[in-house]
Structures are given as C-alpha cells and as structure tokens.
Amino acid sequence: MQPGLTSPPPLLPEILRLNARWRSTSPALVSDHETLSWAEFHRRTNALANSLAACGLNPGDAIALVMSNSVDMAVVIAAAIKAGLVTAPLNTSILASAMISMIGDAGARAVIASPVFAKGLETAAAGGGYELPPLRLLDRGNLTGWRTLSSLIEESSSAEPDWTPHRDHPLNIIYSSGTTGMPKGILHTHGTRLDWAYDLAIALRYHSGARTLVTLGLYSNISWVMMLCTWLCGGTLFIRESFSAADMLEQTASNGITHTAMVPVQYQRILDDPAFDPEKLASLQYVMSCGAPLLPYTKSAWLEVCPGVIELYGLTEGLITTLDPEDAPGRLASVGKPVAGTDIKILD
Known part of the structure; x- marks a missing residue:
C-alpha cells in the first residue's frame, strides 16, 4: 500500500498566502x-x-x-x-x-x-x-x-x-x-488560535462567500472570532469604526452582509431603532451573540428576522459552547453544547 501525500498542516501565515494566490482579486478588507x-x-x-x-x-x-x-x-x-x-x-x-x-x-x-x-x-x-x-x-x-x-x-x-x-x-x-x-x-499561540478558528468557523458556519460586518473594536476577542474565521475561509471583512444600529442596518442592506457577531445590547438596539426593517437584514445567514446572555424575548425576535442566530458562551482562555439555531426553539435559556471535537466535564 502506498502512503498518501502528507505535509505539515498550514498555519495562519500560509493560509493568508494561499488566499492571496487563489482569491487574488476578491475583496479581503472593506471600509469607508x-x-x-x-x-x-x-x-x-x-x-x-x-x-x-x-x-x-x-x-x-x-x-x-x-x-x-x-x-x-x-x-x-x-x-x-x-x-x-x-x-x-x-x-x-x-x-x-x-x-x-x-x-x-x-x-x-x-x-x-x-x-x-x-x-x-x-x-x-x-x-x-x-x-x-x-x-x-x-x-x-x-x-x-x-x-x-x-x-x-x-x-x-x-x-x-x-x-x-x-x-x-x-x-x-x-x-x-x-x-x-x-x-x-x-x-x-499560533496552534491554539488556528484550532480555535477552525472550531468556530464550523460552529458559526463561515464559508468563502462570507461577508462579515465588524462593529466591535478589533481589540475584542469577539471581533477576533469574526476576523480569523473570515480569513480562514477567504471571505471579506467589512470594518466599521464604531457601532450604530442605523449604520448596521444600512451596511447589511447595501453590502449583502452574511455574518456578524455582537453583544446582546446591540441586538436590542437594532430592534428598537426607528430605521429597523427586517428586509434590510435579509442577506444575513448566521449571527453570533456573546458576552452576556441574550434575553429570550430578544432572541425570539431575532430568530424571526434571521433564523441563523447562534449564541456563544465561552472564555478567552478557550472553553466554548454554542446554542445552535436548530436547538434554540424551546431552549432559549440554554448555553448549548461544546463545539465540535471538544468535551466538558463539570466538577463540584
């Protein structure tokens, strides 16, 4: 039996280089x-x-x-x-x-x-x-x-x-x-960040056509989720200098945004904004909420707008669970399950 071709798994510098080779004319970063x-x-x-x-x-x-x-x-x-x-x-x-x-x-x-x-x-x-x-x-x-x-x-x-x-x-x-x-x-480390990005790209359903809206500071680990998952898949980051509900609605509608990640107060402000119109969010595929519990009434309202709401609980140190949209009905207060390939043991 002939052994298969093997090579070291690529780390982020190599992934960025390969995206530039195979997606050279596609947009990587967009701002005003x-x-x-x-x-x-x-x-x-x-x-x-x-x-x-x-x-x-x-x-x-x-x-x-x-x-x-x-x-x-x-x-x-x-x-x-x-x-x-x-x-x-x-x-x-x-x-x-x-x-x-x-x-x-x-x-x-x-x-x-x-x-x-x-x-x-x-x-x-x-x-x-x-x-x-x-x-x-x-x-x-x-x-x-x-x-x-x-x-x-x-x-x-x-x-x-x-x-x-x-x-x-x-x-x-x-x-x-x-x-x-x-x-x-x-x-x-390079290894832990890459493993983390792979896990989250799967859990949050990123892909090469992802058009990701970043409204939180790039100092935040929440923004690093969006950034690394998008880079891993070769998508496009739309970077905003700050957040406003009206701007998020406008950017999503005009740029066909598919993914984003925000904290619960942002989701509520968007629902409350005078410019709110579900049609402006029609392009959204999956959105992540984290940083604090997403209140059941806010989550229910967003599931009507975007069925792909994924709530994430986790620590910057690495422990992560997600409540997938398929599991959310009837379990809106759940923290979900560990991301693929990981397990959790609760100790008294």
Whole structure:
C-alpha cells in the first residue's frame, strides 16, 4: 500500500498566502475609505512584516496596538502574524494610564497607535514615570517622535517574510475585561488560535462567500472570532469604526452582509431603532451573540428576522459552547453544547 501525500498542516501565515494566490482579486478588507483585494492585502502585510523586522523587532517580540477600527489595524495584525510578532490589542475605551500598565505588562517593544490616542499615551507615560517603547508608529497623521505605517510599508519589499511559524509560537495577548479583578493578559499561540478558528468557523458556519460586518473594536476577542474565521475561509471583512444600529442596518442592506457577531445590547438596539426593517437584514445567514446572555424575548425576535442566530458562551482562555439555531426553539435559556471535537466535564 502506498502512503498518501502528507505535509505539515498550514498555519495562519500560509493560509493568508494561499488566499492571496487563489482569491487574488476578491475583496479581503472593506471600509469607508478603501477596499483591499486579497492580493493587495498580502503585498501590504508582507511589506509591513519585513519593515518591522528591519526596525529590529524579532519573532516573539510583543507590539501594543492602541488603534481605532480600520483597515490599517487589520493589516497590522496580519503583518505581525506573518513576522512572528505578538500583538497586544488594547481596549481603547479605558484610561491611558491603564493602557500604559498593559503595555508594560506585555513587555511591548513597539506601540502602534491612532493619533487620537498617541498624545494621551505620551502624557500618561510621562505622568507615571514610564517610557513608551522606542519604536512608535502612527496609523495616520504626524506626531513628533512617531513614524507612520505608510512610510514603513512604502520603504520595504513585499517578498515573503523570512520566518517559518510553528504551533507553539506565541501569536497574541488578549486582555480580559477585568470583571473578575484587574485585566489579565491571555496568551494564545499560533496552534491554539488556528484550532480555535477552525472550531468556530464550523460552529458559526463561515464559508468563502462570507461577508462579515465588524462593529466591535478589533481589540475584542469577539471581533477576533469574526476576523480569523473570515480569513480562514477567504471571505471579506467589512470594518466599521464604531457601532450604530442605523449604520448596521444600512451596511447589511447595501453590502449583502452574511455574518456578524455582537453583544446582546446591540441586538436590542437594532430592534428598537426607528430605521429597523427586517428586509434590510435579509442577506444575513448566521449571527453570533456573546458576552452576556441574550434575553429570550430578544432572541425570539431575532430568530424571526434571521433564523441563523447562534449564541456563544465561552472564555478567552478557550472553553466554548454554542446554542445552535436548530436547538434554540424551546431552549432559549440554554448555553448549548461544546463545539465540535471538544468535551466538558463539570466538577463540584
């Protein structure tokens, strides 16, 4: 008997490269300001990955992200994945002094910020006797002592980065919301993030035609669900700078959005918005609710609009259950079942 062809399973850098090869002209990222095809997304992230390495950052180094939702932030995350850097995206709604503590906790060797946050970081660092990492980058605009992302991308080659990933290499640090005390940094590796993305892409029914609307900050693990599942399948991310119910309705109707993920209060605000019209949500296939229980009356109303409502319960550390739409009728308060290939044991 002849053995079958075998090869190491691809990790995220290779998956992104293959999407650029086979889906080169399909849109990868869309915002109000620009649209990047998979080929352009690949070129831009390669150039930034190479430039960050040229700046002295090495695989395993952490970079803190204090950025507004944008195509630039998604590019930075993908570039870091390709360069072996560890992104620590920070919640931009917290105090700058708390961000400084997290930057120090992550051991960040670089910080990438939007101008609206950069000056506050400088002030908080100076006031607390801290020093920001020496490599400071702005996603747009100008500020003394900071370089621009665009200049780094323009200066560098878009050749494949000279780094080979492995499953145990760290990929990102997600900081918890601090509901159980001080926010804590949770480290994910390339292997665990990929396994997590495969599990959730199956559970949330992503596919290559997914047109995913991101309305929560890309510092949130909820947004990472959408981002990684969409990238894994070669779909399209529509990135919004912030959320409003009216904008979500308009974006879904005009762009044929198929997938999204939101917290329960967003679902209720959409139902309550004067512009609400079920026809505007007709393209939705599957939507995820998480972060808090989705109240039965809200869930029932949404199941009338979109039969593919999937409620997720889980921790950033990894435990996940989903209540599938097929199981929801009569069990609206259930936390569902473990995602495929996992099990749960409840201990007293």
